[in-house]
Amino acid sequence: MNAIDEAIAKAGGVVALATALGLDRYQTVQSWQRTGSAPAHVCPDIERVTGVSRRRLNRRGQQIWPEPSLSTESLGAVQ
Numbered sequence: 385m386n387a388i389d390e391a392i393a394k395a396g397g398v399v400a401l402a403t404a405l406g407l408d409r410y411q412t413v414q415s416w417q418r419t420g421s422a423p424a425h426v427c428p429d430i431e432r433v434t435g436v437s438r439r440r441l442n443r444r445g446q447q448i449w450p451e452p453s454l455s456t457e458s459l460g461a462v463q
Contacts, residue, residue: 386420387440394434404433424448 385393392413395401402410405426416422420443422430427438427445439445 387436388416388420388422391422391430391434391436391441392417394436401430401433405429 392398392401395404398413398417399410402413405413407413422441424442424444427441427449430436430441431438437445439449439451442448
């Protein structure tokens, strides 16, 4: 199961996800399902509604929203 299918299942179906996102047409969600990727601008909303990470919902998700790295500089080195 890919991330779009997972989001659809968690939302309760294609129509339910479209409604939760405020979309007028459920066919929009079906097109994401066919391609296996949602447009970047809706991924944060899908994540908010379903809990599925935006990084997984778009083919370029890891590039668009990179995981924050933990370095000793960002944490403030403990001495």
